[in-house]
Amino acid sequence: MKKLFRHREIQLLAAIVALTLLxxxxxxxxxxxxxLGSVYTDTSIxxxxxxxxxxxxxxxxxxxxxxxxxALCGMIAAMLNSMYPxxxxxxxxxxxxxxxxVLGAINGLLVWKLEMPPIVVTLGxxxxxxxxxxxxTNGKWINAHQMSDAFKALxxxxxxxxxxxxxxxxxxxxxxxxALGRTALGRSFFAVGGNANAxxxxxxxxxRTRFIAFVISGALSGLxxxxxxxxxxVAYVDIALGFELDVVAACVIGGVxxxxxxxxxxxxxxxxLFLGIIKNALPVINVSPFWQLAISGTVIIxxxxxxxxxxxxxxxxxLRKAEVTA
Amino acid sequence: MTTMTARQIPDRLKxxxxxxxxxxxxxxxxxxxxxxxxxxxxxxxxxxxxxxxDATYNFTEKALVALAMxxxxxxxxxxxxxxxxxxxxxxxxxxxxxxxxxxxxxxAVGLVVGVACGAVNGWLITGLGLPSIVVTIGTMSLFRxxxxxxxxxxxxxxxxxxFSWFGQGYVWYVFTxxxxxxxxxxILFYILLHRTSFGRLVFSIGNNQTAALFSGVxxxxxxxxxxxxxxxxxxxxxxxxxxxxxxxxxxxxxxLELEAxxxxxxxxxxxxxxxxxxxxxxxxxxxxxxxxxGLGLLNVPGIVMxxxxxxxxxxxxxxxVILGKISRRRKAA
Numbered sequence: 001m002k003k004l005f006r007h008r009e010i011q012l013l014a015a016i017v018a019l020t021l022l023x024x025x026x027x028x029x030x031x032x033x034x035x036l037g038s039v040y041t042d043t044s045i046x047x048x049x050x051x052x053x054x055x056x057x058x059x060x061x062x063x064x065x066x067x068x069x070x071a072l073c074g075m076i077a078a079m080l081n082s083m084y085p086x087x088x089x090x091x092x093x094x095x096x097x098x099x100x101x102v103l104g105a106i107n108g109l110l111v112w113k114l115e116m117p118p119i120v121v122t123l124g125x126x127x128x129x130x131x132x133x134x135x136x137t138n139g140k141w142i143n144a145h146q147m148s149d150a151f152k153a154l155x156x157x158x159x160x161x162x163x164x165x166x167x168x169x170x171x172x173x174x175x176x177x178x179a180l181g182r183t184a185l186g187r188s189f190f191a192v193g194g195n196a197n198a199x200x201x202x203x204x205x206x207x208r209t210r211f212i213a214f215v216i217s218g219a220l221s222g223l224x225x226x227x228x229x230x231x232x233x234v235a236y237v238d239i240a241l242g243f244e245l246d247v248v249a250a251c252v253i254g255g256v257x258x259x260x261x262x263x264x265x266x267x268x269x270x271x272x273l274f275l276g277i278i279k280n281a282l283p284v285i286n287v288s289p290f291w292q293l294a295i296s297g298t299v300i301i302x303x304x305x306x307x308x309x310x311x312x313x314x315x316x317x318x319l320r321k322a323e324v325t326a
Numbered sequence: 327m328t329t330m331t332a333r334q335i336p337d338r339l340k341x342x343x344x345x346x347x348x349x350x351x352x353x354x355x356x357x358x359x360x361x362x363x364x365x366x367x368x369x370x371x372x373x374x375x376x377x378x379x380d381a382t383y384n385f386t387e388k389a390l391v392a393l394a395m396x397x398x399x400x401x402x403x404x405x406x407x408x409x410x411x412x413x414x415x416x417x418x419x420x421x422x423x424x425x426x427x428x429x430x431x432x433x434a435v436g437l438v439v440g441v442a443c444g445a446v447n448g449w450l451i452t453g454l455g456l457p458s459i460v461v462t463i464g465t466m467s468l469f470r471x472x473x474x475x476x477x478x479x480x481x482x483x484x485x486x487x488x489f490s491w492f493g494q495g496y497v498w499y500v501f502t503x504x505x506x507x508x509x510x511x512x513i514l515f516y517i518l519l520h521r522t523s524f525g526r527l528v529f530s531i532g533n534n535q536t537a538a539l540f541s542g543v544x545x546x547x548x549x550x551x552x553x554x555x556x557x558x559x560x561x562x563x564x565x566x567x568x569x570x571x572x573x574x575x576x577x578x579x580x581x582l583e584l585e586a587x588x589x590x591x592x593x594x595x596x597x598x599x600x601x602x603x604x605x606x607x608x609x610x611x612x613x614x615x616x617x618x619x620g621l622g623l624l625n626v627p628g629i630v631m632x633x634x635x636x637x638x639x640x641x642x643x644x645x646x647v648i649l650g651k652i653s654r655r656r657k658a659a
Contacts (some may be wrong), residue, residue, distance in 0.1 A: 110640065110644065114643075114644050114648065116640070116643050116644060116647065117597050117598065117643075119459065119597075120591060120597050120639060120640070121640060123584055123587065123636075123639065124588075124636040124637070124640040125636065127584060127632045127633065127635060127636035128633050128637055130629065130632070131632050132633070134627070134629040135630065135633075139627070139629075237629065245466065248460075249463075249464075252460060258459065288478065290471075290475050290478045290479075291471070291474075291475055292471070293467050293471030293474050294467065294468055294472050294474070294475055295471070296467050296471070297464050297465060297467030297468030297469075298464075298468055300463060300464035300467065301461065301464040301468065304457070304460045304461065304464065305450075305454055305456060308454065308455060308456050
């Protein structure tokens with residue numbers, strides 16, 4: 001039991017259950033299945049983005065441009081839909097993913113080929129991508145009536161009682177779980193972030209691996225872009241502004257180390273759910289939504305302090321063991 | 327991976343004049359002059375002293391923050407929370423105004439809140455040993471979040487006339503208070519970084535933190551001071567910005583951290599720490615100000631200007647790397 005609790009994911013799960021129960025004591029309506037289901041659906045986009053972000057952070061980089069990529073890809077999909085309503089929606093989804101991958105590749109190439117610090121690169125591309133949306137649209141909004149019904153309906157369509165939006169995030173979770181845990185490429189993300197020099201000796205090219213991580217993050221942001229815009233049925237320049245902070249926060253809360261090499265798919269998913277529950281619980285418990293920003297800030301700081309302590313402890317234990325065996 | 331090339335140590339150093347001419351700062355100076363000349367031809371309204379005086383508002387507040395940010399980045403850290411600190415300072419100044427504070431008390435509130443926010447950052451980073459990028463992402467949400475809690479969708483207005491002087495007043499002829507303040511601060515920061523032992527400590531920490539620690543440098547204390555200094559300068563910027571706008575909304579100064587960091591990096595400060603100069607940052611601030619003012623005269627909307635800022639940030643780092651690669655390849659061939 002004690003051993004079980006040492007796992008980061010279990011601790012977080014316990015915290016999430018405790019938080020939910022705490023809310024449920026006062027407001028039982030919150031834990032009705034339909035309510036919990038809608039919390040998950042609401043958090044789906046954050047989960048998808050957090051898994052992309054985690055891949056990047058694992059390689060000791062950070063992608064601050066995710067929400068700008070999301071907005072740009074979503075806008076491209078929405079514009080095409082409003083101009084050519086006959087294009088099948090699935091093609092637009094694929095296009096959004098590819099466009100996201102290309103934008104991610106720009107970040108990745110700058111980090112790989114020019115060895116630029118990822119935080120500067122993505123801060124720069126963040127503003128550039130947002131500006132490009134403005135150039136594309138001249139600042140105009142694309143409203144619900146300009147989008148085709150099929151375009152808006154897809155994320156809400158339900159399949160075996162669960163909306164497609166939730167299915168999309170479940171699919172991404174499964175793919176990322178297998179890809180990060182069971183493939184050579186997935187392990188190389190951990191290797192590069194854990195020790196880039198050692199990774200080179202293991203035959204891994206850190207630059208290339210980081211590039212791939214940025215492409216994955218971009219592609220997932222592109223997918224999230226379509227989902228976001230079709231769900232809220234409106235597209236404009238400032239969509240998802242500042243959402244990248246929530247995404248990084250979800251990763252940090254989920255135990256992903258900002259120094260790279262440490263993290264897990266379940267952790268990032270739980271981190272995102274933790275934020276999602278807080279976000280959805282605030283209106284239920286009658287707290288102004290204006291509190292949300294400060295709460296996520298506080299949670300980030302607490303989580304990162306927690307992570308740092310956990311990582312430090314691990315080092316000590318190994319040393320003690322070595323001394324005992326020596 | 328990077329190809330390791332043997333570093334060539336010249337037999338003797340180049341002459342002072344040659345080094346000065348080839349330095350990043352002289353390149354920036356040339357660029358600034360070029361932009362100035364282009365602007366003169368692009369718009370007939372550019373070369374008017376009052377217009378130019380107005381133009382300084384494009385960069386003074388950001389540049390005040392950039393001065394302190396330069397020191398933080400040289401020491402190998404980063405502070406993404408500066409814009410949020412400005413928002414919180416401005417909000418609490420507004421709250422103090424509602425409680426009947428006079429203009430000088432308002433300034434005091436702004437500065438004290440700024441230093442306090444910086445101290446929170448500094449404590450989390452040096453006291454708990456957390457990475458500055460995550461801490462300041464967190465405090466960025468926290469500080470701005472507190473502003474949102476206090477203000478919601480409302481705004482504070484009705485700042486007294488005497489207070490507005492800090493953002494709109496003139497010290498002499500066309501020279502605004504903000505511009506004079508910036509020049510004074512730039513000189514103070516130049517002295518602090520380049521002429522005091524504290525400045526040398528900042529460089530030593532940025533170059534090799536472990537070596538600095540083993541040499542007896544109180545690394546944690548220096549960093550703590552640097553974050554407080556950044557908080558203080560954010561407070562100063564908050565006073566100027568609030569006084570200039572005459573109102574406070576929780577979304578005030580959104581994205582200012584990006585522009586401040588752009589100025590610092592454009593000014594030749596190594597984003598990984600260890601090198602940089604205040605002169606470079608001042609010239610970079612001038613360039614950013616001239617570009618935004620010139621584009622403004624040509625009726626380019628603000629968000630398109632931000633594309634230039636973003637591209638500038640990337641190109642400024644990318645071009646030296648590309649040039650270095652080309653020259654290395656040429657040497658190898």
